[in-house]
Amino acid sequence: MEQTGGDEPFSVLIISSGRDRHLARTVQGIQRSTRLPADIVVCYMNQPDAVPPQGTLPLSVVHVDTPSGAPLPLGAARNAAAAAAQTRTLVFLDVDCIPAPEMFEQLLADLQQAGGLVMATPRYLYPDADLAAWETGGSMDVLMQGSIPHHARAALSPDRGEPAAPSTEYALFWSLGFAVRRSTFDLIGGFDETFAGYGGEDTDFAFTARGMGIPLAFSGATMFHQHHGVHRPPLQHLESIVVNARAFRRKWGTWPMTGWLEAFARAGYVAWDPDGGELRLLATPGPAELAAVRVSAPY
Secondary structure, eight states: OOOOSTTOOOEEEEEESSOHHHHHHHHHHHHTOSSOOSEEEEEEESOTTOOOOOOSSOEEEEEEOOOTTSOOOHHHHHHHHHHHOSSSEEEEEOTTEEEOTTHHHHHHHHHHHHOSEEEEEEEEEOTTOOHHHHHTTOOHHHHHHTEEEOGGGTTTSOOTTSOOEEEOOGGGOOTTEEEEEHHHHHHHTSSOTTOOSSSSHHHHHHHHHHHTTOOEEEEEEEEEEOOOOEESSOGGGHHHHHHHHHHHHHHHSSOSOHHHHHHHHHTTSEEEOTTSSOEEEOOOOOHHHHHHTEEOSOO
């Protein structure tokens, strides 16, 4: 029988590809938590010689590889990490998300109360955030002062320490940090591995949960998203987004990622009919086009 107590063990699951510095900081943050996981599972994608960061917590490694040039297998990697976890409670955490010390404590309390899927709240670190001060023992205040919430998600989550807010906004679920019981994850069927590369797989996961009547809640539990290259719109993922958007519409009858598709269409990269079934790739960006949409911003 699945445990439901407040002190139940849990696993933290991370997928990574060439993000070793981010991963080291995230593991460091996990180790500073007020509630520690029973184990950490890192699934490396196309990084067969990866050396995981050293730490004080049990950490296991699994690998998912694809042919050269193929999109990263994000869904397959998350599923592989879940399969390797040692507990019945799973916390998925993106490689670039440092948990606040009390994040797991609050997130798991909210999971116990709300059930289903419970998503944590990301704050986005500025490019010049003083991570070195935090790495050398600085408090979470360093990360709070160097970060901001996402403007489009400010109303979703309660304040830190407040109970999770139940929601019907399944289209706004992101997989970068959330808790779920293994039984719920298995009922959903994990992530659909036909989605490859960036875009759509987490919304598909949430829509499947919605169709099964699985509740969704947004928690005030905080994580800090480490800064990396920001492209607006994300032209570096153009081809994957097009492929996955088509797959999503075939499955659900609606378009995902509409803001990005609109931006791609305005710039002439795609032909898209928002009310129909057409989405065609017209052009791909070169280095100059990618450089032109790169911005120095937290997100």
